[in-house]
Amino acid sequence: MTSRRNFLTSAGAITGAVAAASVSKVAMAAVPEPVIQTRPDTMAPLTPNTGRPYNPVVTLNGWTLPWRMNNGVKEFHLVAEPVVREMAPGFKAHLWGYNGQSPGPTIEVVEGDRVRIFVTNKLPEHTSIHWHGQRLPNGMDGVAGLTQPAIPSGKTFVYEFEARRPGTFMYHPHADEMVQMAMGMMGFWITHPKDRHPLIDPVDRDFVFLLNAYDIDPGAYTPKIMTMLDFNLWTFNSRIFPGIDSMNVRKDDKVRIRFGNLTMTNHPIHLHGHEFIVTGTDGGPTSKSTRWHEVTTDVAVGQMRQIEFLADEEGDWAFHCHKSHHTMNAMGHDVPTMIGVDHRGIAKQITDVVPDYMVMGERGMADMTEMEMPLPDNTIPMMAGEGPFGSVEMGGMFTVVKVRADQQPGDYGNPGWFKHPQGTVAYEFTGQLPAAARAADAGQNSMPRQAKRTQDVQVKVRKPSAGHAGH
Ligand SMILES: [Cu+2]
Numbered sequence: 001m002t003s004r005r006n007f008l009t010s011a012g013a014i015t016g017a018v019a020a021a022s023v024s025k026v027a028m029a030a031v032p033e034p035v036i037q038t039r040p041d042t043m044a045p046l047t048p049n050t051g052r053p054y055n056p057v058v059t060l061n062g063w064t065l066p067w068r069m070n071n072g073v074k075e076f077h078l079v080a081e082p083v084v085r086e087m088a089p090g091f092k093a094h095l096w097g098y099n100g101q102s103p104g105p106t107i108e109v110v111e112g113d114r115v116r117i118f119v120t121n122k123l124p125e126h127t128s129i130h131w132h133g134q135r136l137p138n139g140m141d142g143v144a145g146l147t148q149p150a151i152p153s154g155k156t157f158v159y160e161f162e163a164r165r166p167g168t169f170m171y172h173p174h175a176d177e178m179v180q181m182a183m184g185m186m187g188f189w190i191t192h193p194k195d196r197h198p199l200i201d202p203v204d205r206d207f208v209f210l211l212n213a214y215d216i217d218p219g220a221y222t223p224k225i226m227t228m229l230d231f232n233l234w235t236f237n238s239r240i241f242p243g244i245d246s247m248n249v250r251k252d253d254k255v256r257i258r259f260g261n262l263t264m265t266n267h268p269i270h271l272h273g274h275e276f277i278v279t280g281t282d283g284g285p286t287s288k289s290t291r292w293h294e295v296t297t298d299v300a301v302g303q304m305r306q307i308e309f310l311a312d313e314e315g316d317w318a319f320h321c322h323k324s325h326h327t328m329n330a331m332g333h334d335v336p337t338m339i340g341v342d343h344r345g346i347a348k349q350i351t352d353v354v355p356d357y358m359v360m361g362e363r364g365m366a367d368m369t370e371m372e373m374p375l376p377d378n379t380i381p382m383m384a385g386e387g388p389f390g391s392v393e394m395g396g397m398f399t400v401v402k403v404r405a406d407q408q409p410g411d412y413g414n415p416g417w418f419k420h421p422q423g424t425v426a427y428e429f430t431g432q433l434p435a436a437a438r439a440a441d442a443g444q445n446s447m448p449r450q451a452k453r454t455q456d457v458q459v460k461v462r463k464p465s466a467g468h469a470g471h
Contacts, residue, residue, distance in 0.1 A: 031118050031156065032068045034077040036100040040086045042245040044412065052110040054192035055202065057258070058412060060209035060247065060399070061239045062188075065105035073114045073160075076107060078129070080151075080173075080185065081122035087235065088243025088329075091380040093214065094221045095184035095238065096123060102184030102238045103210050104171070111166040111194040117159045119151060123180075126150035129159065130174035131189065132260075133282035133304070136161035144175035151175075166193040166200060167284045168306045170210060170260045182225040184238055186210055186262050199285035203308065204253035204409070209237040211299065211321075211397065213263040218379040229264060234326040234396035241327070241398035242385030246414055247319070249311045250407040257319075260304035267326065267397065269305070270296040273317040276309035296322055311403045316387075316418040321397035329380050329395030388417040 037043070043063035045056035050069045057064070067074045083097040098104025109115055121127050128150055130142035140161045144150035151157045169189040173180040188208045193200045212235050215227035236244050236259075249255050260282065261267055275293040280286055282304035299305050320327050385392040392398075404415045 028070065032070075032075050032077045034079045034099060034120065035066050035105075036079070037063050037105065038083075038100040040101070040239065040243075042412065046108070048108075051113065052192075052194055054108070054110050055206060056108060057106065057188075057190050057206040057208045059106045059188060059237065060207055061237045061243075061245055062101065062103060062209065063105050064108050065099065070116070073116045074109055075116045075118070077118045077120070078104060078187075079120045079122055080127050080129075082124075083184075085184065085238050086243070087214075087233065087238060088240050088380050088384075091240075091243070091378055092221065093184075093216055093223065093233075093238070095214075095223070096180060097184050097238075098187055102186075103212070104185070104187030106188040106190065106208060107171070108190045108192065109163045110192045111163060113163045113191075115159075115161060115163055118156055119159065120156040121151045121153055124153060126152050126175055127173045127180060127185070128157075128175040129171050131159070131161075131169065131171050132302075133167065133169035134161065134189075135164040142171075142174050144173075146174075163191040165284055166191045166197060167282065168208075168258045168260070168280055168304050169282055170262070170304065172262060179225045181212075181262055182214070182223055182227070184212065184214070184223075186212065188258075188260065190258075197285070199279070199287065201254065201279070201308065203256040205247070205249045205311075205412075206256045206258070207247050208258045211236065211259055211261045211263055211267050211269075212238055213265075214238075219377055221378060231263070233329065234263070234267075234321065236397055236399060240329050240380065241320075241395050242392070243380075244399040246316075246400040246402045248402045248404070248407055248412055248414055250409060250411075251311060251314055251403050251405040253311045253403075254308065255311050255401075256306055256308045258304065258306040259299060261299040261301055264301060265323075266298050266300045268296045268298045268322040269307075269320070269397075270322040271307070271309070271317065271319050271401065273313045273315060273401075273403075274309045274311065276307040278305055279308045280304075280306040311401070314403050314405060314418065315420075317401045317403065319399050319401050320394070327394045327396045327398045329384065 040061050042058060042061050045058050046064040046066060047056055048054060051074060065076055065078070067076045069075070078098045080096070080098055083095055083100055083102050085093050085095045085097065085102045087093050095102040117129075119129055126144065128142045128144040128148060131140070139147050140159050141147045142159065148157070169191065170186060171189055172186040188210060190208065213231035214223040214233040214235065215231045216223050216233055233240055247255075247257070256279070258280075259269065272295075275295050276297075277291040277293060278286060278297055279291065297305050297307060380395070385394055385398075402415055402418070407415055
């Protein structure tokens with residue numbers, strides 16, 4: 001097993017070394033050595049030094065799997081295995097994934113490449129891999145029982161096909177997939193165009209990640225795999241804010257972000273400060289006549305979207321799922337609405353008896369960030385993340401696109417918080433406030449009240465008692 005750290009020092013060195021003439025075909029092992037990566041950091045792009053050239057992508061809190069060339073065939077080795085994924089600093093989950101991580105490594109190939117993928121199953125049960133979105137022989141499609149026998153525990157299977165269509169794809173099991181995807185088994189696949197493509201523009205930065213969700217009780221380590229809708233951890237690439245790296249770009253970069261949804265619900269993904277176009281799906285590049293500007297694009301289950309924009313506004317721009325429950329971290333469910341109830345003293349007493357007891361604050365949930373409720377081990381607060389102006393009060397599917405004039409080409413490092421030009425930050429008004437002008441007489445409204453109505457009814461809006469279910 002080779003450490004990713006070693007080969008990153010000279011990106012692609014493994015592929016180069018193995019493909020070099022000094023290694024004879026006889027000496028070449030039948031199966032490429034698997035590369036394992038156990039850190040959750042965003043790794044530098046893997047620049048190819050064999051095969052056709054392309055502009056590599058950057059996987060958010062992830063990495064790209066190196067390959068070797070064997071008689072013109074690109075060979076990869078995926079190992080399906082239990083992994084420990086740090087979902088945010090201080091919070092680890094026991095998942096299943098590939099080559100040390102969940103999601104597995106990104107696979108990058110070029111249109112027309114002949115690809116051979118060895119899949120070793122180190123899970124306690126059988127598995128398979130389906131190559132979502134690919135044109136390939138039916139027997140390589142990876143549906144256990146339908147197109148192949150499942151890969152038994154301890155065995156290695158080989159998939160081989162030509163990457164016929166350029167685009168944005170993913171891979172995941174098609175064997176006991178409810179369990180295996182709930183446990184984190186999935187990965188990204190990019191097929192780069194072999195030449196200049198009329199519908200695929202070159203970009204300066206190309207980010208990829210998968211949307212996935214888990215149900216892990218506070219204090220626990222392993223996802224509950226029977227959960228269908230009521231997940232409590234909403235993740236980009238099995239990371240939750242504030243554990244998700246920012247996407248750091250140079251001002252006026254053309255930026256592409258690709259994401260695929262392997263959760264059980266849709267996610268409207270929203271970018272601040274810029275408008276983008278959807279340039280592709282897992283069906284390939286979109287035709288130009290179908291492109292219009294958006295700031296939010298909804299990704300249904302099993303879909304992928306690639307968006308593109310010109311990063312021409314400097315700043316720290318939020319990028320997140322627009323479902324507000326999906327920018328929250330693990331909470332106990334059935335949390336009662338406590339707005340208007342001062343229970344802070346009581347809550348402290350209750351936690352002496354019930355350690356996992358969590359309630360929302362009397363003025364809303366923002367109170368929770370100051371309530372200093374004791375949390376069980378291996379649990380992250382519901383909303384966390386300190387920004388330059390205080391608590392960001394976000395969790396889950398949230399990160400930041402950092403646009404900087406002085407970010408160097410090829411530098412993906414975090415430039416720190418944006419330094420706002422003087423006079424460009426919202427500020428407190430300290431003058432005299434005028435009295436509110438309220439409509440005094442209903443008769444002057446454009447929609448007069450019904451004359452017959454004798455009594456006003458007041459309603460209080462509250463969440464159903466089932467609380468968090470069904471979103
Ligand atoms: Cu969402």
